[in-house]
Amino acid sequence: MKTGKVYLVGAGPGDVGLITVKGMEAIKQADVILYDRLANPKLLEYAPAGCELIYCGKLPDRHVLRQEAINSLLVEKGLQGNVVVRLKGGDPGVFGRVGEEAAALAEHSIPYEMVPGITSGIAAPLYAGIPVTHREFGESFAIITAHDKSKEGQPNLNWASLATGIDTIAFYMGISNLPYISENLIKHGKPADTPVILVRWGTFSRQQTLEGTLENIAEKAKKVNFKNPAITLVGDIVSVRKRLSWFEQKPLFGRQILLARTGTNESPLAKELINQGADVIEFPRWTRTKMPVNAEILDKISSYKNILFTSPESVTEFFGDLLDQRIDIRSITATLFGESTKSVNAIHEKGLLARHLDELNELEHLLVVGDNYKQQQYVQRDFYLTSYKKVDESFLPLIARMLDEAQVNTILLPSSGAVKVFMEEGVDKGFVGKELLEKAQIVCLGDKSKASLQEFSYQADLVPETPSKEGVINCLRK
Numbered sequence: 427m428k429t430g431k432v433y434l435v436g437a438g439p440g441d442v443g444l445i446t447v448k449g450m451e452a453i454k455q456a457d458v459i460l461y462d463r464l465a466n467p468k469l470l471e472y473a474p475a476g477c478e479l480i481y482c483g484k485l486p487d488r489h490v491l492r493q494e495a496i497n498s499l500l501v502e503k504g505l506q507g508n509v510v511v512r513l514k515g516g517d518p519g520v521f522g523r524v525g526e527e528a529a530a531l532a533e534h535s536i537p538y539e540m541v542p543g544i545t546s547g548i549a550a551p552l553y554a555g556i557p558v559t560h561r562e563f564g565e566s567f568a569i570i571t572a573h574d575k576s577k578e579g580q581p582n583l584n585w586a587s588l589a590t591g592i593d594t595i596a597f598y599m600g601i602s603n604l605p606y607i608s609e610n611l612i613k614h615g616k617p618a619d620t621p622v623i624l625v626r627w628g629t630f631s632r633q634q635t636l637e638g639t640l641e642n643i644a645e646k647a648k649k650v651n652f653k654n655p656a657i658t659l660v661g662d663i664v665s666v667r668k669r670l671s672w673f674e675q676k677p678l679f680g681r682q683i684l685l686a687r688t689g690t691n692e693s694p695l696a697k698e699l700i701n702q703g704a705d706v707i708e709f710p711r712w713t714r715t716k717m718p719v720n721a722e723i724l725d726k727i728s729s730y731k732n733i734l735f736t737s738p739e740s741v742t743e744f745f746g747d748l749l750d751q752r753i754d755i756r757s758i759t760a761t762l763f764g765e766s767t768k769s770v771n772a773i774h775e776k777g778l779l780a781r782h783l784d785e786l787n788e789l790e791h792l793l794v795v796g797d798n799y800k801q802q803q804y805v806q807r808d809f810y811l812t813s814y815k816k817v818d819e820s821f822l823p824l825i826a827r828m829l830d831e832a833q834v835n836t837i838l839l840p841s842s843g844a845v846k847v848f849m850e851e852g853v854d855k856g857f858v859g860k861e862l863l864e865k866a867q868i869v870c871l872g873d874k875s876k877a878s879l880q881e882f883s884y885q886a887d888l889v890p891e892t893p894s895k896e897g898v899i900n901c902l903r904k
């Protein structure tokens with residue numbers, strides 16, 4: 427039996443764009459992924475369909491899978507011949523216990539690679555506008571744990587050298603020990619007015635910060651109940667923040683969006699929203715299985731006067747079938763239609779002109795091309811079924827966890843199909859709570875989706891002036 431390979435990968439601090447190319451490649455070819463709580467679950471969308479996803483999340487006081495169990499699972503999956511990815515928040519070598527995992531693999535002669543990641547102690551400050559070194563404010567930087575495995579959880583550090591020898595200090599896992607940290611630093615010679623910043627969920631749109639000094643930060647944090655995961659950054663450098671803040675200035679910073687999704691491909695809208703500073707949870711994830719070629723319909727393809735494509739995927743799949751069957755595109759004489767602008771564009775990319783569904787008047791000699799969801803909508807028509815689409819059940823717990831961690835304040839419904847999916851798969855199945863619908867702003871992309879939502883007895887709070895990416899962004903920034 428062939429032995430597998432294990433990749434011990436740093437996922438970066440949160441923002442999905444901050445994983446390395448190498449880490450992403452490992453995810454894309456994984457058979458099994460064991461992931462931690464602090465690795466952004468959105469990265470798992472890039473895993474191949476059918477990849478086994480195992481949560482090893484640790485909440486500060488609830489260990490879901492103990493370290494020994496994780497080690498033996500890694501060994502077991504590796505020995506079975508799998509490509510295994512162990513995905514950890516930040517860098518695997520920084521308070522990530524990667525050494526213990528690698529040792530277990532080495533003991534069983536399982537090949538492994540370690541892939542570095544961007545550690546939160548550097549990234550979270552940078553996303554708050556603070557470089558950890560600066561020629562004027564900080565020439566040295568230390569990464570320190572503020573919590574250890576001792577009984578009290580209070581690490582026995584060389585406080586005197588820290589207080590006097592290091593300019594900028596990033597404490598990890600530090601919130602509960604804030605009083606302990608500040609007292610010791612002050613006691614050993616760090617000025618009490620040294621600036622401190624706490625950065626929680628750094629690099630996510632839900633990033634929160636709290637500023638103070640060594641003297642008052644513990645009390646300030648207690649007052650607002652500031653929680654982990656957060657970096658505590660101590661040093662004069664914190665004062666440059668006002669000038670250098672950038673991430674928090676993005677137009678959609680703080681927007682935590684739940685986006686109803688009907689497509690199986692990466693959504694360009696989601697990507698743009700993230701670029702503008704939002705966090706986006708896409709629901710649901712779909713699996714798509716290609717159907718066999720329908721030769722009966724293809725044989726008489728030249729007899730159709732109109733062909734309607736119901737999604738961009740249906741365009742790609744249909745023309746793929748033609749090529750498979752060695753049928754030249756030119757044997758199609760029908761006028762081509764797309765159900766959405768996206769589908770029209772997908773047809774254009776084939777070098778063929780297409781019109782929007784709104785212009786379709788003649789329903790005689792019409793062929794509709796699409797997946798099983800669309801088939802229900804066009805029962806009276808000749809239908810070319812390109813693929814079978816199903817909600818990816820294995821992904822549901824993950825989305826649930828994302829919803830749990832985030833504070834969704836915006837629900838985005840891009841089409842009437844998306845409204846239907848959102849209500850049926852999300853709300854009716856209890857996956858999206860009714861309170862969320864009451865609390866969040868509901869944005870429908872156009873009048874059709876607005877009307878569909880009304881059929882389910884809910885109202886849209888916002889409809890952008892134009893149903894484009896720019897339109898949505900303008901409307902959300904207000």
Ligand code: SAH
Nearest residue numbers: 516517520545546598599627628655656657
């Ligand atoms: N390997 C990780 C650290 C794991 S220890 C890394 O390199 O970043 C867990 C601690 O990391 C948390 O308690 C918190 O202090 C910090 N942390 C991880 N992700 C964070 C984030 N997005 N924002 C702020 N702190 C984070």
